[in-house]
Amino acid sequence: MKYTKCFLLPIILTMLNFESVAQVEAVASNTGFNIRTFDPYTGKNLIPTEYSPDIEGSPYLLSQFTPANIILLNGSTMKNMLLRFNQEKNEISFTDSLNNKFIFNKQVVRKVVFNTIFSNSGSFLVLKSGFPAIDKQDSNYLYEALAEGKIDLIKKNEKVIQTIKNELSGEVRKEFVEYNSYYIFSNKTIKLYRNDKSALLDLMTDKQREVDAYIASNKINFKKNADVVKLVSYYNSLF
Incomplete structure:
Protein backbone atom coordinates (compact mmCIF):
# COMPACT_ATOMS: atom_id res chain seq x y z
CA MET A 1 0.00 0.00 0.00
CA ALA A 147 -10.41 2.19 12.60
CA GLU A 148 -10.44 2.44 16.39
CA GLY A 149 -13.26 2.35 18.89
CA LYS A 150 -15.82 -0.23 19.96
CA ILE A 151 -14.62 -2.19 16.95
CA ASP A 152 -10.97 -2.09 15.92
CA LEU A 153 -10.21 -2.84 12.29
CA ILE A 154 -6.51 -3.58 12.05
CA LYS A 155 -4.15 -4.55 9.26
CA LYS A 156 -1.10 -6.79 9.35
CA ASN A 157 1.56 -5.13 7.18
CA GLU A 158 4.19 -7.76 6.51
CA LYS A 159 7.08 -8.03 4.09
CA VAL A 160 8.94 -11.25 3.40
CA ILE A 161 12.10 -11.99 1.46
CA GLN A 162 11.13 -14.04 -1.55
CA THR A 163 13.56 -15.94 -3.75
CA ILE A 164 12.66 -15.95 -7.44
CA LYS A 165 14.36 -18.14 -10.02
CA ASN A 166 14.26 -17.47 -13.75
CA GLU A 167 13.46 -20.87 -15.27
CA LEU A 168 15.12 -19.96 -18.58
CA SER A 169 18.36 -18.35 -17.43
CA GLY A 170 18.61 -19.99 -14.03
CA GLU A 171 19.22 -16.56 -12.50
CA VAL A 172 18.15 -16.27 -8.88
CA ARG A 173 17.16 -13.00 -7.28
CA LYS A 174 15.61 -11.95 -4.00
CA GLU A 175 13.08 -9.24 -3.30
CA PHE A 176 10.88 -7.92 -0.52
CA VAL A 177 7.24 -8.81 -1.12
CA GLU A 178 4.40 -7.28 0.89
CA TYR A 179 1.47 -9.31 2.22
CA ASN A 180 -1.52 -7.83 4.01
CA SER A 181 -4.24 -9.39 6.12
CA TYR A 182 -7.03 -7.82 8.15
CA TYR A 183 -8.41 -8.51 11.61
CA ILE A 184 -11.40 -7.39 13.65
CA PHE A 185 -11.06 -6.83 17.40
CA SER A 186 -14.32 -6.56 19.34
CA ASN A 187 -15.56 -7.68 22.76
CA LYS A 188 -12.00 -8.67 23.73
CA THR A 189 -11.83 -11.10 20.80
CA ILE A 190 -9.72 -10.89 17.65
CA LYS A 191 -10.67 -12.63 14.40
CA LEU A 192 -9.32 -12.74 10.87
CA TYR A 193 -11.49 -10.63 8.56
CA ARG A 194 -11.98 -11.73 4.95
CA ASN A 195 -14.55 -9.29 3.57
CA ASP A 196 -17.26 -11.21 5.42
CA LYS A 197 -20.25 -8.88 5.39
CA SER A 198 -22.44 -10.91 7.73
CA ALA A 199 -19.68 -11.43 10.30
CA LEU A 200 -19.02 -7.69 10.45
CA LEU A 201 -22.68 -6.67 10.62
CA ASP A 202 -23.28 -9.19 13.42
CA LEU A 203 -21.03 -6.96 15.56
CA MET A 204 -23.15 -3.89 14.79
CA THR A 205 -26.64 -5.08 15.68
CA ASP A 206 -26.90 -2.57 18.53
CA LYS A 207 -26.89 0.21 15.91
CA GLN A 208 -28.50 -1.70 13.06
CA ARG A 209 -30.90 1.03 11.96
CA GLU A 210 -28.16 3.67 11.68
CA VAL A 211 -25.73 1.24 10.07
CA ASP A 212 -28.25 0.06 7.46
CA ALA A 213 -29.02 3.66 6.55
CA TYR A 214 -25.32 4.50 6.25
CA ILE A 215 -24.66 1.48 4.03
CA ALA A 216 -27.51 2.44 1.72
CA SER A 217 -26.73 6.15 1.48
CA ASN A 218 -22.99 5.62 0.97
CA LYS A 219 -23.30 2.54 -1.27
CA ILE A 220 -20.84 0.60 0.86
CA ASN A 221 -19.10 -2.20 -1.02
CA PHE A 222 -17.87 -4.84 1.42
CA LYS A 223 -15.30 -6.04 -1.09
CA LYS A 224 -13.54 -2.67 -0.94
CA ASN A 225 -11.33 -2.25 2.12
CA ALA A 226 -11.69 1.54 2.03
CA ASP A 227 -15.48 1.21 2.28
CA VAL A 228 -15.20 -1.20 5.20
CA VAL A 229 -12.91 1.27 7.01
CA LYS A 230 -15.49 4.02 6.45
CA LEU A 231 -18.29 1.85 7.81
CA VAL A 232 -16.43 0.75 10.94
CA SER A 233 -15.31 4.34 11.59
CA TYR A 234 -18.93 5.51 11.26
CA TYR A 235 -20.15 2.80 13.63
CA ASN A 236 -17.52 3.77 16.20
CA SER A 237 -18.59 7.42 15.94
CA LEU A 238 -22.05 6.47 17.24
CA PHE A 239 -20.66 5.90 20.74
Missing part, protein backbone atom coordinates in the same frame (compact mmCIF):
# COMPACT_ATOMS: atom_id res chain seq x y z
CA LYS A 2 1.16 3.52 -0.76
CA TYR A 3 1.14 6.17 1.91
CA THR A 4 1.21 9.93 1.52
CA LYS A 5 4.01 11.95 3.10
CA CYS A 6 3.58 15.54 4.17
CA PHE A 7 5.48 17.85 1.77
CA LEU A 8 6.79 19.73 4.81
CA LEU A 9 8.74 16.70 6.04
CA PRO A 10 12.25 18.04 5.19
CA ILE A 11 11.46 21.28 7.03
CA ILE A 12 10.03 19.44 10.01
CA LEU A 13 13.09 17.21 10.23
CA THR A 14 15.36 20.25 10.15
CA MET A 15 13.40 21.99 12.89
CA LEU A 16 13.27 18.99 15.20
CA ASN A 17 15.44 19.13 18.27
CA PHE A 18 17.09 15.73 18.05
CA GLU A 19 16.47 14.62 21.61
CA SER A 20 15.49 11.01 21.00
CA VAL A 21 18.05 9.46 23.30
CA ALA A 22 17.42 12.07 26.00
CA GLN A 23 13.73 11.19 25.90
CA VAL A 24 14.53 7.50 26.01
CA GLU A 25 16.75 7.82 29.05
CA ALA A 26 14.28 10.11 30.84
CA VAL A 27 11.35 7.77 30.31
CA ALA A 28 13.45 4.75 31.20
CA SER A 29 14.50 6.29 34.51
CA ASN A 30 10.98 7.44 35.36
CA THR A 31 9.18 4.20 34.54
CA GLY A 32 11.75 1.49 35.05
CA PHE A 33 11.23 0.38 31.44
CA ASN A 34 14.06 -0.75 29.20
CA ILE A 35 13.16 1.31 26.14
CA ARG A 36 15.93 -0.08 23.96
CA THR A 37 16.15 -3.72 23.00
CA PHE A 38 19.22 -5.49 24.35
CA ASP A 39 20.91 -8.67 23.24
CA PRO A 40 20.09 -11.22 26.01
CA TYR A 41 23.52 -12.82 25.63
CA THR A 42 25.84 -9.82 25.40
CA GLY A 43 23.75 -7.12 27.07
CA LYS A 44 24.58 -4.75 24.20
CA ASN A 45 22.09 -2.56 22.36
CA LEU A 46 20.56 -4.31 19.40
CA ILE A 47 20.81 -2.32 16.20
CA PRO A 48 18.65 -2.54 13.05
CA THR A 49 19.32 -5.40 10.66
CA GLU A 50 21.58 -4.62 7.72
CA TYR A 51 20.23 -6.26 4.58
CA SER A 52 22.16 -7.34 1.52
CA PRO A 53 22.01 -4.69 -1.24
CA ASP A 54 21.26 -7.55 -3.64
CA ILE A 55 17.72 -7.84 -2.24
CA GLU A 56 15.36 -5.75 -4.34
CA GLY A 57 13.00 -3.33 -2.63
CA SER A 58 12.93 -2.25 1.00
CA PRO A 59 11.90 -3.91 4.27
CA TYR A 60 10.70 -0.55 5.59
CA LEU A 61 7.39 1.24 5.42
CA LEU A 62 9.48 4.32 4.59
CA SER A 63 13.20 4.14 3.98
CA GLN A 64 13.98 7.30 5.93
CA PHE A 65 13.44 8.03 9.62
CA THR A 66 10.20 9.93 10.14
CA PRO A 67 8.78 12.00 13.05
CA ALA A 68 6.32 10.09 15.21
CA ASN A 69 4.86 10.00 18.71
CA ILE A 70 5.05 6.82 20.76
CA ILE A 71 2.57 5.93 23.50
CA LEU A 72 4.05 3.50 26.00
CA LEU A 73 2.50 0.73 28.06
CA ASN A 74 2.13 3.02 31.08
CA GLY A 75 0.36 5.72 29.03
CA SER A 76 3.26 8.16 28.79
CA THR A 77 4.03 9.72 25.40
CA MET A 78 7.36 10.32 23.71
CA LYS A 79 6.98 13.03 21.08
CA ASN A 80 8.77 13.72 17.80
CA MET A 81 10.92 10.63 17.86
CA LEU A 82 12.61 9.87 14.54
CA LEU A 83 11.40 6.36 13.76
CA ARG A 84 11.43 3.77 11.03
CA PHE A 85 9.14 0.73 10.84
CA ASN A 86 10.63 -2.54 9.59
CA GLN A 87 7.79 -4.57 8.07
CA GLU A 88 9.92 -7.69 7.68
CA LYS A 89 10.92 -7.77 11.37
CA ASN A 90 7.84 -5.92 12.70
CA GLU A 91 10.06 -3.65 14.76
CA ILE A 92 10.57 0.04 15.34
CA SER A 93 14.03 1.59 15.17
CA PHE A 94 15.01 5.12 16.15
CA THR A 95 17.98 7.39 15.61
CA ASP A 96 19.67 10.08 17.67
CA SER A 97 21.43 13.33 16.72
CA LEU A 98 24.67 11.42 16.08
CA ASN A 99 22.83 9.07 13.70
CA ASN A 100 23.19 6.13 16.06
CA LYS A 101 20.40 3.63 15.44
CA PHE A 102 18.65 1.50 18.04
CA ILE A 103 15.70 -0.88 18.19
CA PHE A 104 12.75 0.00 20.42
CA ASN A 105 11.67 -2.57 22.98
CA LYS A 106 8.26 -3.54 21.57
CA GLN A 107 7.10 -4.87 24.92
CA VAL A 108 6.62 -1.32 26.19
CA VAL A 109 5.18 0.20 22.99
CA ARG A 110 1.41 0.35 22.61
CA LYS A 111 0.90 2.92 19.86
CA VAL A 112 2.91 4.81 17.24
CA VAL A 113 1.46 7.84 15.44
CA PHE A 114 3.44 9.03 12.43
CA ASN A 115 3.06 12.81 12.22
CA THR A 116 3.79 13.18 8.50
CA ILE A 117 2.46 9.98 6.92
CA PHE A 118 -1.17 9.74 5.93
CA SER A 119 -3.10 6.53 5.41
CA ASN A 120 -5.61 6.07 2.61
CA SER A 121 -8.37 7.29 4.94
CA GLY A 122 -6.65 10.68 5.19
CA SER A 123 -5.68 10.41 8.85
CA PHE A 124 -2.19 10.01 10.30
CA LEU A 125 -0.81 6.50 10.01
CA VAL A 126 -1.12 4.66 13.33
CA LEU A 127 0.55 1.43 14.46
CA LYS A 128 -0.94 -0.30 17.47
CA SER A 129 -0.26 -3.38 19.61
CA GLY A 130 -1.83 -4.93 22.71
CA PHE A 131 -4.26 -7.24 20.91
CA PRO A 132 -4.68 -10.92 21.83
CA ALA A 133 -2.29 -13.36 20.19
CA ILE A 134 -3.52 -14.85 16.92
CA ASP A 135 -1.89 -16.87 14.15
CA LYS A 136 1.86 -16.14 14.48
CA GLN A 137 1.40 -12.72 16.12
CA ASP A 138 1.77 -12.19 19.86
CA SER A 139 0.31 -9.34 21.91
CA ASN A 140 3.30 -7.11 21.10
CA TYR A 141 2.76 -7.33 17.34
CA LEU A 142 2.30 -3.94 15.69
CA TYR A 143 -0.68 -3.63 13.35
CA GLU A 144 -1.83 -0.66 11.32
CA ALA A 145 -4.95 0.70 13.03
CA LEU A 146 -7.47 1.47 10.28
Whole structure:
Protein backbone atom coordinates (compact mmCIF):
# COMPACT_ATOMS: atom_id res chain seq x y z
CA MET A 1 0.00 0.00 0.00
CA LYS A 2 1.16 3.52 -0.76
CA TYR A 3 1.14 6.17 1.91
CA THR A 4 1.21 9.93 1.52
CA LYS A 5 4.01 11.95 3.10
CA CYS A 6 3.58 15.54 4.17
CA PHE A 7 5.48 17.85 1.77
CA LEU A 8 6.79 19.73 4.81
CA LEU A 9 8.74 16.70 6.04
CA PRO A 10 12.25 18.04 5.19
CA ILE A 11 11.46 21.28 7.03
CA ILE A 12 10.03 19.44 10.01
CA LEU A 13 13.09 17.21 10.23
CA THR A 14 15.36 20.25 10.15
CA MET A 15 13.40 21.99 12.89
CA LEU A 16 13.27 18.99 15.20
CA ASN A 17 15.44 19.13 18.27
CA PHE A 18 17.09 15.73 18.05
CA GLU A 19 16.47 14.62 21.61
CA SER A 20 15.49 11.01 21.00
CA VAL A 21 18.05 9.46 23.30
CA ALA A 22 17.42 12.07 26.00
CA GLN A 23 13.73 11.19 25.90
CA VAL A 24 14.53 7.50 26.01
CA GLU A 25 16.75 7.82 29.05
CA ALA A 26 14.28 10.11 30.84
CA VAL A 27 11.35 7.77 30.31
CA ALA A 28 13.45 4.75 31.20
CA SER A 29 14.50 6.29 34.51
CA ASN A 30 10.98 7.44 35.36
CA THR A 31 9.18 4.20 34.54
CA GLY A 32 11.75 1.49 35.05
CA PHE A 33 11.23 0.38 31.44
CA ASN A 34 14.06 -0.75 29.20
CA ILE A 35 13.16 1.31 26.14
CA ARG A 36 15.93 -0.08 23.96
CA THR A 37 16.15 -3.72 23.00
CA PHE A 38 19.22 -5.49 24.35
CA ASP A 39 20.91 -8.67 23.24
CA PRO A 40 20.09 -11.22 26.01
CA TYR A 41 23.52 -12.82 25.63
CA THR A 42 25.84 -9.82 25.40
CA GLY A 43 23.75 -7.12 27.07
CA LYS A 44 24.58 -4.75 24.20
CA ASN A 45 22.09 -2.56 22.36
CA LEU A 46 20.56 -4.31 19.40
CA ILE A 47 20.81 -2.32 16.20
CA PRO A 48 18.65 -2.54 13.05
CA THR A 49 19.32 -5.40 10.66
CA GLU A 50 21.58 -4.62 7.72
CA TYR A 51 20.23 -6.26 4.58
CA SER A 52 22.16 -7.34 1.52
CA PRO A 53 22.01 -4.69 -1.24
CA ASP A 54 21.26 -7.55 -3.64
CA ILE A 55 17.72 -7.84 -2.24
CA GLU A 56 15.36 -5.75 -4.34
CA GLY A 57 13.00 -3.33 -2.63
CA SER A 58 12.93 -2.25 1.00
CA PRO A 59 11.90 -3.91 4.27
CA TYR A 60 10.70 -0.55 5.59
CA LEU A 61 7.39 1.24 5.42
CA LEU A 62 9.48 4.32 4.59
CA SER A 63 13.20 4.14 3.98
CA GLN A 64 13.98 7.30 5.93
CA PHE A 65 13.44 8.03 9.62
CA THR A 66 10.20 9.93 10.14
CA PRO A 67 8.78 12.00 13.05
CA ALA A 68 6.32 10.09 15.21
CA ASN A 69 4.86 10.00 18.71
CA ILE A 70 5.05 6.82 20.76
CA ILE A 71 2.57 5.93 23.50
CA LEU A 72 4.05 3.50 26.00
CA LEU A 73 2.50 0.73 28.06
CA ASN A 74 2.13 3.02 31.08
CA GLY A 75 0.36 5.72 29.03
CA SER A 76 3.26 8.16 28.79
CA THR A 77 4.03 9.72 25.40
CA MET A 78 7.36 10.32 23.71
CA LYS A 79 6.98 13.03 21.08
CA ASN A 80 8.77 13.72 17.80
CA MET A 81 10.92 10.63 17.86
CA LEU A 82 12.61 9.87 14.54
CA LEU A 83 11.40 6.36 13.76
CA ARG A 84 11.43 3.77 11.03
CA PHE A 85 9.14 0.73 10.84
CA ASN A 86 10.63 -2.54 9.59
CA GLN A 87 7.79 -4.57 8.07
CA GLU A 88 9.92 -7.69 7.68
CA LYS A 89 10.92 -7.77 11.37
CA ASN A 90 7.84 -5.92 12.70
CA GLU A 91 10.06 -3.65 14.76
CA ILE A 92 10.57 0.04 15.34
CA SER A 93 14.03 1.59 15.17
CA PHE A 94 15.01 5.12 16.15
CA THR A 95 17.98 7.39 15.61
CA ASP A 96 19.67 10.08 17.67
CA SER A 97 21.43 13.33 16.72
CA LEU A 98 24.67 11.42 16.08
CA ASN A 99 22.83 9.07 13.70
CA ASN A 100 23.19 6.13 16.06
CA LYS A 101 20.40 3.63 15.44
CA PHE A 102 18.65 1.50 18.04
CA ILE A 103 15.70 -0.88 18.19
CA PHE A 104 12.75 0.00 20.42
CA ASN A 105 11.67 -2.57 22.98
CA LYS A 106 8.26 -3.54 21.57
CA GLN A 107 7.10 -4.87 24.92
CA VAL A 108 6.62 -1.32 26.19
CA VAL A 109 5.18 0.20 22.99
CA ARG A 110 1.41 0.35 22.61
CA LYS A 111 0.90 2.92 19.86
CA VAL A 112 2.91 4.81 17.24
CA VAL A 113 1.46 7.84 15.44
CA PHE A 114 3.44 9.03 12.43
CA ASN A 115 3.06 12.81 12.22
CA THR A 116 3.79 13.18 8.50
CA ILE A 117 2.46 9.98 6.92
CA PHE A 118 -1.17 9.74 5.93
CA SER A 119 -3.10 6.53 5.41
CA ASN A 120 -5.61 6.07 2.61
CA SER A 121 -8.37 7.29 4.94
CA GLY A 122 -6.65 10.68 5.19
CA SER A 123 -5.68 10.41 8.85
CA PHE A 124 -2.19 10.01 10.30
CA LEU A 125 -0.81 6.50 10.01
CA VAL A 126 -1.12 4.66 13.33
CA LEU A 127 0.55 1.43 14.46
CA LYS A 128 -0.94 -0.30 17.47
CA SER A 129 -0.26 -3.38 19.61
CA GLY A 130 -1.83 -4.93 22.71
CA PHE A 131 -4.26 -7.24 20.91
CA PRO A 132 -4.68 -10.92 21.83
CA ALA A 133 -2.29 -13.36 20.19
CA ILE A 134 -3.52 -14.85 16.92
CA ASP A 135 -1.89 -16.87 14.15
CA LYS A 136 1.86 -16.14 14.48
CA GLN A 137 1.40 -12.72 16.12
CA ASP A 138 1.77 -12.19 19.86
CA SER A 139 0.31 -9.34 21.91
CA ASN A 140 3.30 -7.11 21.10
CA TYR A 141 2.76 -7.33 17.34
CA LEU A 142 2.30 -3.94 15.69
CA TYR A 143 -0.68 -3.63 13.35
CA GLU A 144 -1.83 -0.66 11.32
CA ALA A 145 -4.95 0.70 13.03
CA LEU A 146 -7.47 1.47 10.28
CA ALA A 147 -10.41 2.19 12.60
CA GLU A 148 -10.44 2.44 16.39
CA GLY A 149 -13.26 2.35 18.89
CA LYS A 150 -15.82 -0.23 19.96
CA ILE A 151 -14.62 -2.19 16.95
CA ASP A 152 -10.97 -2.09 15.92
CA LEU A 153 -10.21 -2.84 12.29
CA ILE A 154 -6.51 -3.58 12.05
CA LYS A 155 -4.15 -4.55 9.26
CA LYS A 156 -1.10 -6.79 9.35
CA ASN A 157 1.56 -5.13 7.18
CA GLU A 158 4.19 -7.76 6.51
CA LYS A 159 7.08 -8.03 4.09
CA VAL A 160 8.94 -11.25 3.40
CA ILE A 161 12.10 -11.99 1.46
CA GLN A 162 11.13 -14.04 -1.55
CA THR A 163 13.56 -15.94 -3.75
CA ILE A 164 12.66 -15.95 -7.44
CA LYS A 165 14.36 -18.14 -10.02
CA ASN A 166 14.26 -17.47 -13.75
CA GLU A 167 13.46 -20.87 -15.27
CA LEU A 168 15.12 -19.96 -18.58
CA SER A 169 18.36 -18.35 -17.43
CA GLY A 170 18.61 -19.99 -14.03
CA GLU A 171 19.22 -16.56 -12.50
CA VAL A 172 18.15 -16.27 -8.88
CA ARG A 173 17.16 -13.00 -7.28
CA LYS A 174 15.61 -11.95 -4.00
CA GLU A 175 13.08 -9.24 -3.30
CA PHE A 176 10.88 -7.92 -0.52
CA VAL A 177 7.24 -8.81 -1.12
CA GLU A 178 4.40 -7.28 0.89
CA TYR A 179 1.47 -9.31 2.22
CA ASN A 180 -1.52 -7.83 4.01
CA SER A 181 -4.24 -9.39 6.12
CA TYR A 182 -7.03 -7.82 8.15
CA TYR A 183 -8.41 -8.51 11.61
CA ILE A 184 -11.40 -7.39 13.65
CA PHE A 185 -11.06 -6.83 17.40
CA SER A 186 -14.32 -6.56 19.34
CA ASN A 187 -15.56 -7.68 22.76
CA LYS A 188 -12.00 -8.67 23.73
CA THR A 189 -11.83 -11.10 20.80
CA ILE A 190 -9.72 -10.89 17.65
CA LYS A 191 -10.67 -12.63 14.40
CA LEU A 192 -9.32 -12.74 10.87
CA TYR A 193 -11.49 -10.63 8.56
CA ARG A 194 -11.98 -11.73 4.95
CA ASN A 195 -14.55 -9.29 3.57
CA ASP A 196 -17.26 -11.21 5.42
CA LYS A 197 -20.25 -8.88 5.39
CA SER A 198 -22.44 -10.91 7.73
CA ALA A 199 -19.68 -11.43 10.30
CA LEU A 200 -19.02 -7.69 10.45
CA LEU A 201 -22.68 -6.67 10.62
CA ASP A 202 -23.28 -9.19 13.42
CA LEU A 203 -21.03 -6.96 15.56
CA MET A 204 -23.15 -3.89 14.79
CA THR A 205 -26.64 -5.08 15.68
CA ASP A 206 -26.90 -2.57 18.53
CA LYS A 207 -26.89 0.21 15.91
CA GLN A 208 -28.50 -1.70 13.06
CA ARG A 209 -30.90 1.03 11.96
CA GLU A 210 -28.16 3.67 11.68
CA VAL A 211 -25.73 1.24 10.07
CA ASP A 212 -28.25 0.06 7.46
CA ALA A 213 -29.02 3.66 6.55
CA TYR A 214 -25.32 4.50 6.25
CA ILE A 215 -24.66 1.48 4.03
CA ALA A 216 -27.51 2.44 1.72
CA SER A 217 -26.73 6.15 1.48
CA ASN A 218 -22.99 5.62 0.97
CA LYS A 219 -23.30 2.54 -1.27
CA ILE A 220 -20.84 0.60 0.86
CA ASN A 221 -19.10 -2.20 -1.02
CA PHE A 222 -17.87 -4.84 1.42
CA LYS A 223 -15.30 -6.04 -1.09
CA LYS A 224 -13.54 -2.67 -0.94
CA ASN A 225 -11.33 -2.25 2.12
CA ALA A 226 -11.69 1.54 2.03
CA ASP A 227 -15.48 1.21 2.28
CA VAL A 228 -15.20 -1.20 5.20
CA VAL A 229 -12.91 1.27 7.01
CA LYS A 230 -15.49 4.02 6.45
CA LEU A 231 -18.29 1.85 7.81
CA VAL A 232 -16.43 0.75 10.94
CA SER A 233 -15.31 4.34 11.59
CA TYR A 234 -18.93 5.51 11.26
CA TYR A 235 -20.15 2.80 13.63
CA ASN A 236 -17.52 3.77 16.20
CA SER A 237 -18.59 7.42 15.94
CA LEU A 238 -22.05 6.47 17.24
CA PHE A 239 -20.66 5.90 20.74
